[in-house]
Amino acid sequence: MRQFWTSVYNTFFPVFLLIVRLVSLFLPKVKATLDGRRHLFADLEAKLKQLPQDHHPRLWIHASSVGEFEQARPVIAAYRKHAPDAFVAVTFLSVSGYEAKKNSPDTNLVCYLPVDTPANATRFVSMLRPDVLILMRYDFWLNHLLEARCQGATLILASAVLAPNAAYLRPVIKSFYRVIFTLFDKVFTLTEADAVRYRASFGLKDVEVGGDPRFDQVVQRSRNRAKVQHLQKHYEGRKVLVAGSSWKIDESMILPAFKSVQAENDSLILVPHEIRNENILRLEDDLNRAGFTFEKISSLSASFTADKVLIIDQIGYLAELYSLASIAYIGGGFGVNVHNTLEAAVYGIPVIYGPNIKKSLEAKELAALGGATIVHNENDLQAILKKFFTDEKARKASGEIAGRYVAERTGATEKILEYLLALGLHHSSSLRR
Incomplete structure (x- = not known):
C-alpha cells in the first residue's frame, strides 16, 4: 500500500505544483512561498559550511508556521540544556513562520522545507542528516517523511490532533494517511480522545497523550x-x-x-x-x-x-x-x-x-x-x-x-524530552538506524 500511494502521490504532485504556480500569479502570499525556496539549496549549503559538520546528535523540527513553532520552542529549550552541542534545524512551510523565526535562538539552522519532490527530499535530508525528526501537529509531506525514515531518522509526531470529522478519516483519504502515520515511530497526541482515534483508526501502537508544550512555555514565561x-x-x-x-x-x-x-x-x-x-x-x-x-x-x-x-x-x-x-x-x-x-x-x-x-x-x-x-x-x-x-x-x-x-495541562515538554533522552539523543554518537 505504501508503494501504491507513493506512486499516486508523485504522479499527481506535479499537477498540484503547476496549479500552485498559476495561483501564485494572482496571490502574493503564494508567490512569496515559492520565491522563498528559489535559492534554498544554495543558501542551505552556504549555511551548513559555516557550521561544524561533526555535530551529533542532529535534531530536525518541522513546523508549518509560527503557531506550530511555538509548540516546539519549549522542547528545543529543554533539550538544549541536556545537549548544548547538538545540531538543531527548524524548517517551515510558510513565509510568515520563516520570516518571524529565522533568527530564533537555540537553533543552528532555520530554513524553508523544499518542495516535496523525491529528488528534493533526498538532497535535503542528505544535507541535514537528522537523527530525529519531530513534526509538530500536522503538515505531512510524504517524500520528506519517507526519505528521513529511509536515511535512518527516528520520526516523532507531536501535539497531534484527530477530530472525529477530520478529513484524514474519510474513505480513500484514510488509506493514504495510514501510510503517512505508520511512518512515525512515536505519536504524542494533544488529548486522550485524539490518542484513542489514532489507535482505532490507523492501528498505531506507540501513541501517548503528550499535551501541548505551549502550556509549559506560558508557565515558564509567566515567571x-x-x-x-x-x-x-x-x-x-x-x-x-x-x-x-x-x-x-x-x-x-x-x-x-x-x-x-x-x-x-x-x-x-x-x-x-x-x-x-x-x-x-x-x-x-x-x-x-x-x-x-x-x-x-x-x-x-x-x-x-x-x-x-x-x-x-x-x-x-x-x-x-x-x-x-x-x-x-x-x-x-x-x-x-x-x-x-x-x-x-x-x-x-x-x-x-x-x-x-x-x-x-x-x-x-x-x-x-x-x-x-x-x-x-x-x-x-x-x-x-x-x-x-x-x-x-x-x-x-x-x-x-x-x-x-x-x-493542569503542563508537562508535555517533559514527556517529549524524556523520549528523546531515552533514544540517547543527548550523546555525541549518531543515533541512526
Missing part, C-alpha cells in the same frame, strides 16, 4: 516579569483591566464599557495589536473623545498615575502585563480569530473575548469551563466588567478556573 517591574508600584492595590492585542472594533466597545463601570480604584491598560503611529494617533483621538486622560509607555512621565489609561505603544510587554491585571480582555474575537488567551489565563485571572474563536481550542474550552466569558456587543462587555469589578468572589472564581486550566 519573568522584569519588563513591567517599574509599573508594579502604580497598580498595586488596584483593579486593573488589561486589553491585549486589541483592534479598533474591540476598543470601540472597551472604552465606553469601562467608562460606565469605572470606580475610583479601577485602571485600564490598552495594548493595541497594531502600534504603527497612525493607529496610536487614532486611539488617542478615541480616548480624548471618550473623556479619558492617558499616557504612552514610550513617553511615560515621572508624574504618571494609574488613574490614567496607559497605552502600550511598544512591543514585548503584553505577556508580562497580564501579571498586573485583575481582568483580561483579549482582542481578535470580533475579527478573524481571538488572539493568545493562555498568556492571560496563566495568571489566574478571568478572560473576556469576542465570539470568533473557532480556530482556538483553548478559547472554546476556557469559555465552556467558566474561566472565560464570550461577549457579543458593548452591552455584554459592560455587564461582565461590572460583575468582575464589583463582585470579587465571582472574579476570583472565574480566574481560578482559568489558572487551573493552564496548570
Whole structure:
C-alpha cells in the first residue's frame, strides 16, 4: 500500500505544483512561498559550511508556521540544556513562520522545507542528516517523511490532533494517511480522545497523550516579569483591566464599557495589536473623545498615575502585563480569530473575548469551563466588567478556573524530552538506524 500511494502521490504532485504556480500569479502570499525556496539549496549549503559538520546528535523540527513553532520552542529549550552541542534545524512551510523565526535562538539552522519532490527530499535530508525528526501537529509531506525514515531518522509526531470529522478519516483519504502515520515511530497526541482515534483508526501502537508544550512555555514565561517591574508600584492595590492585542472594533466597545463601570480604584491598560503611529494617533483621538486622560509607555512621565489609561505603544510587554491585571480582555474575537488567551489565563485571572474563536481550542474550552466569558456587543462587555469589578468572589472564581486550566495541562515538554533522552539523543554518537 505504501508503494501504491507513493506512486499516486508523485504522479499527481506535479499537477498540484503547476496549479500552485498559476495561483501564485494572482496571490502574493503564494508567490512569496515559492520565491522563498528559489535559492534554498544554495543558501542551505552556504549555511551548513559555516557550521561544524561533526555535530551529533542532529535534531530536525518541522513546523508549518509560527503557531506550530511555538509548540516546539519549549522542547528545543529543554533539550538544549541536556545537549548544548547538538545540531538543531527548524524548517517551515510558510513565509510568515520563516520570516518571524529565522533568527530564533537555540537553533543552528532555520530554513524553508523544499518542495516535496523525491529528488528534493533526498538532497535535503542528505544535507541535514537528522537523527530525529519531530513534526509538530500536522503538515505531512510524504517524500520528506519517507526519505528521513529511509536515511535512518527516528520520526516523532507531536501535539497531534484527530477530530472525529477530520478529513484524514474519510474513505480513500484514510488509506493514504495510514501510510503517512505508520511512518512515525512515536505519536504524542494533544488529548486522550485524539490518542484513542489514532489507535482505532490507523492501528498505531506507540501513541501517548503528550499535551501541548505551549502550556509549559506560558508557565515558564509567566515567571519573568522584569519588563513591567517599574509599573508594579502604580497598580498595586488596584483593579486593573488589561486589553491585549486589541483592534479598533474591540476598543470601540472597551472604552465606553469601562467608562460606565469605572470606580475610583479601577485602571485600564490598552495594548493595541497594531502600534504603527497612525493607529496610536487614532486611539488617542478615541480616548480624548471618550473623556479619558492617558499616557504612552514610550513617553511615560515621572508624574504618571494609574488613574490614567496607559497605552502600550511598544512591543514585548503584553505577556508580562497580564501579571498586573485583575481582568483580561483579549482582542481578535470580533475579527478573524481571538488572539493568545493562555498568556492571560496563566495568571489566574478571568478572560473576556469576542465570539470568533473557532480556530482556538483553548478559547472554546476556557469559555465552556467558566474561566472565560464570550461577549457579543458593548452591552455584554459592560455587564461582565461590572460583575468582575464589583463582585470579587465571582472574579476570583472565574480566574481560578482559568489558572487551573493552564496548570493542569503542563508537562508535555517533559514527556517529549524524556523520549528523546531515552533514544540517547543527548550523546555525541549518531543515533541512526
